[in-house]
Amino acid sequence: MRRVSLTAKEKRREVLAKLEKFGYDLYDQLERGILPDIIMPSRSIDNIYYSPELRQYTLGDKKIRRSASNIRHLRPIAQLVWMAYFVHELTASQKTSTLRDVFYSAQAYDIPFKNQDESDDIITDLETILGCTREDFNVFPEERSAVFGDLTIEYTIPNYEGKRLNLTSHPDGVMIGPALTSAEFIETNADKVIAIEKGGLFTRFIEERVHERFKAILVFLGGQAPRSTRYFIRRLNQELGLPVYVFTDADPWGMHIAMVIISGSANAAHVKELTTPDAKWAGVWASDIVSYKLPSDKLEDIDVKRLHELLRDPRYKGEPWQREINTFMRIQKKCELEAFSRYGLTHIVDKYLPQRLKDLGE
Amino acid sequence: MEIISQVFQEISPADFFYRNREIAGFANPARAIFSAIRELVENSFDATEPLGILPDIYIRLSSNNEGEEGEKIYVLRVRDNGSGIPADYIPLAFCQFLFSSKYRLKQSRGTFGLGGTMAILYGQITTNKPVKVISSTGSQKIYEYTLMIDIERNRPIILDRKIYENDARWHGTIVELSLEGDYAKAMPKVLEYLKQTAIANPYANITFVDPRGRLYKFERAVSNLPPPPKETLPHPHGVDVETLSRIIRVTRCKTLLDFMQEHFHRVGRHTAKRFLDFAGFPEDADPKKLKPEEVVKLVQAMKNFNGFFPPDASCLSPLGEEILRAGILKELEPEFVAVTQRKPSAYSGHPFIVEVGIAYGGKVPPAEDVLLYRFANKIPLVYDESGDVCWRIIKSINWRKYGLMPGMPVAILIHICSTKIPWKTVGKEMIADRPEVSREILNGVREVARKLGTYLSRKERIKREKARISFFVKYLPKIAEFSAKLAGKEKIPNIEDLLRRARRFEES
Numbered sequence A: 001m002r003r004v005s006l007t008a009k010e011k012r013r014e015v016l017a018k019l020e021k022f023g024y025d026l027y028d029q030l031e032r033g034i035l036p037d038i039i040m041p042s043r044s045i046d047n048i049y050y051s052p053e054l055r056q057y058t059l060g061d062k063k064i065r066r067s068a069s070n071i072r073h074l075r076p077i078a079q080l081v082w083m084a085y086f087v088h089e090l091t092a093s094q095k096t097s098t099l100r101d102v103f104y105s106a107q108a109y110d111i112p113f114k115n116q117d118e119s120d121d122i123i124t125d126l127e128t129i130l131g132c133t134r135e136d137f138n139v140f141p142e143e144r145s146a147v148f149g150d151l152t153i154e155y156t157i158p159n160y161e162g163k164r165l166n167l168t169s170h171p172d173g174v175m176i177g178p179a180l181t182s183a184e185f186i187e188t189n190a191d192k193v194i195a196i197e198k199g200g201l202f203t204r205f206i207e208e209r210v211h212e213r214f215k216a217i218l219v220f221l222g223g224q225a226p227r228s229t230r231y232f233i234r235r236l237n238q239e240l241g242l243p244v245y246v247f248t249d250a251d252p253w254g255m256h257i258a259m260v261i262i263s264g265s266a267n268a269a270h271v272k273e274l275t276t277p278d279a280k281w282a283g284v285w286a287s288d289i290v291s292y293k294l295p296s297d298k299l300e301d302i303d304v305k306r307l308h309e310l311l312r313d314p315r316y317k318g319e320p321w322q323r324e325i326n327t328f329m330r331i332q333k334k335c336e337l338e339a340f341s342r343y344g345l346t347h348i349v350d351k352y353l354p355q356r357l358k359d360l361g362e
Numbered sequence B: 001m002e003i004i005s006q007v008f009q010e011i012s013p014a015d016f017f018y019r020n021r022e023i024a025g026f027a028n029p030a031r032a033i034f035s036a037i038r039e040l041v042e043n044s045f046d047a048t049e050p051l052g053i054l055p056d057i058y059i060r061l062s063s064n065n066e067g068e069e070g071e072k073i074y075v076l077r078v079r080d081n082g083s084g085i086p087a088d089y090i091p092l093a094f095c096q097f098l099f100s101s102k103y104r105l106k107q108s109r110g111t112f113g114l115g116g117t118m119a120i121l122y123g124q125i126t127t128n129k130p131v132k133v134i135s136s137t138g139s140q141k142i143y144e145y146t147l148m149i150d151i152e153r154n155r156p157i158i159l160d161r162k163i164y165e166n167d168a169r170w171h172g173t174i175v176e177l178s179l180e181g182d183y184a185k186a187m188p189k190v191l192e193y194l195k196q197t198a199i200a201n202p203y204a205n206i207t208f209v210d211p212r213g214r215l216y217k218f219e220r221a222v223s224n225l226p227p228p229p230k231e232t233l234p235h236p237h238g239v240d241v242e243t244l245s246r247i248i249r250v251t252r253c254k255t256l257l258d259f260m261q262e263h264f265h266r267v268g269r270h271t272a273k274r275f276l277d278f279a280g281f282p283e284d285a286d287p288k289k290l291k292p293e294e295v296v297k298l299v300q301a302m303k304n305f306n307g308f309f310p311p312d313a314s315c316l317s318p319l320g321e322e323i324l325r326a327g328i329l330k331e332l333e334p335e336f337v338a339v340t341q342r343k344p345s346a347y348s349g350h351p352f353i354v355e356v357g358i359a360y361g362g363k364v365p366p367a368e369d370v371l372l373y374r375f376a377n378k379i380p381l382v383y384d385e386s387g388d389v390c391w392r393i394i395k396s397i398n399w400r401k402y403g404l405m406p407g408m409p410v411a412i413l414i415h416i417c418s419t420k421i422p423w424k425t426v427g428k429e430m431i432a433d434r435p436e437v438s439r440e441i442l443n444g445v446r447e448v449a450r451k452l453g454t455y456l457s458r459k460e461r462i463k464r465e466k467a468r469i470s471f472f473v474k475y476l477p478k479i480a481e482f483s484a485k486l487a488g489k490e491k492i493p494n495i496e497d498l499l500r501r502a503r504r505f506e507e508s
């Protein structure tokens, strides 16, 4: 059993220190009678690059400068400093908050945000400046996904600190929220992670005891996976050394859900540690529609348009991407995960899954 | 032969004007009320302002009939503190058409002895009541006449004449006439007319009591008058065959050389010689012996000769920038005002001056188009705006160039004064499009619009600057507070200096 590289506590201390330094820099400039400025990496399109080494999008060298001497920057700087202060309080007291919560909290400090988009943006700025994710400073998105499998964790949040839980304890799975994200991994008997796009199939897998039969930790993605879920999958992969397999619908959108787990999104180019470069898209592939004779639908115009976009996307350079995109184009068909039910409810678990895991070098 | 049994008959001027009363502005009962007030008020101005008297004009319109709607009989009474009229002239001045003291060539409001007399005629026709005129020139006597017009013969009929002692040496004139009209319909135009009159004549006190007893008072805001116009000779460019014939009839000059110098504006000996040479007339020709075709030839030559000096403007009485500004400030109470008086110019030998004012905000209502106030010889023109050259010019301007958007409260005032206003129609409500005049109007409007533009952009700059400062005041303390808290400092950095510097930037 591998130990966590950085314990949750150390991580917290590091984030707090970064926030304090950010505040100190501004404080210091003001003390010296200077209108302060903030320099940070630019997140504009022309500064987002795909890095083949990192296998994800990253930011280039371009910097932007926000200066309090510029009237248009005054407000965002004030918002940013307040945000840093607010999340510092959160993190220090080990409380969590959601994006929406943060937006409303600002009002109590007379820091105006036009709407939640504006406050979300400032949080993204703070991530960029500090080089860590909002989950690191305890701000979580609304949507939650779930995990089920033989993994024992130990909570680090107040009131639960030291308490342990095995993630098979609840038959619906355990929600991947702030408490789980910051928990330490204690031990596991699993040897792989299976991530599933859809809730129905996640439940089926639990019912069919896939976690035992395949020694797998099951993760329910709920469509495009939230960042905390991506971060959690990465931890499973990095800290526990478990290979990750992602199952999605057989269409360009499902394919991209897998891709974002593997290589990240351009939106999150400013943060690292959200991707799992070694994860694998395990299906359902376009070629499966042919070989398994799955019931399918015709590709629609926007599906085809999306496929053309993906073909030009640097993340889709290698295999199986090129092969599968071309197959989609050739057969002009797509299908859902549930399509396997045509052969009976358990066919996917009994036949397809073992075969695919074997194919992928299990 | 039977065919020639048509009846030829001569009609008197009074008869003519009665038959063509729409020309004089008495086409319908509403318009009649408006025009009667206007004519009497203008006579009062002509009897005060050019003589150096600050006008006090009192107007009362009353009616015995109940209710407000519809046509009915009104009594109109206008009193002024003007020169008064010598007793013997009173009947002629008011009850004979084309009898006027204003045939001389200088700027005045009335012109042919038509306006006031027309109002009296209209009153007589519609009510069969006489007019009462009370007047004194400031002598020991006040005269009161009760008069009617003998329409067919264009002569006054004196019904009664009373004489009062004038111990107080009052001078002025009171005219009281009855007429049929429709005040309810005329009211908006009447009030607009009075308000605009007050703008162009801020040195006057004008009081109006309407049939309901409502009092409208426009008080004097300045006590200096525009310079009075000097009488002038006709400029050769503006002379027509009829005028020339009339002058020939009365002249005592024996030679054309003398004649030209004696009777025309700015013609000296040298110019007269050059002109006669150009026209091909001997200098010593006797003007009275010119044949009709020679008179025509001489008029043609006057029009075509380029060597005359342009007319000077001493016969004009513009408002002047100070008075125009005062009038605008008084009635519109704008946030910003700019005025300009263009240099005198001439069209066809008639001198004219254009004055333009612009007002922004205050009582000027915001509107899609700019609000246009037109004046000719200090008289507001409140009818037929869209046919006027001023309107065309206003519409042709790209207001955005001056930072003006539709929906802004902007009023433009255009005043043209001339010995001969270039009217578009006999109705005298629209100025015609004469290139010389239009050019001056356009340039005048541009000039004041530019000034307003400068003001507005300055105002905008100040507003932006204020917003900038308020940003500093609002956000800098926040930055200081939260950065100090993050840094774990007790003391919040002192940002007074930074704020002060931001402010200083504002003043520079």
Ligand SMILES: Nc1ncnc2c1ncn2[C@@H]1O[C@H](COP(=O)(O)OP(=O)(O)O)[C@@H](O)[C@H]1O
Binding pocket: B039, B043, B044, B047, B080, B082, B083, B084, B085, B093, B094, B099, B100, B101, B102, B109, B110, B111, B112, B113, B114, B115, B116, B117, B118, B172, B173
């Ligand atoms: N209020 C008045 N005070 C002095 N004179 C007046 C007044 N009203 C009219 N007059 C005299 O009567 C004349 C005729 O007036 P009117 O018929 O209005 O013609 P106009 O004003 O064109 O001369 C004027 O020229 C003027 O001499």
Ligand SMILES: [Mg+2]
Binding pocket: B039, B042, B043, B109, B110, B111, B113, B114, B115, B116
């Ligand atoms: Mg008159």
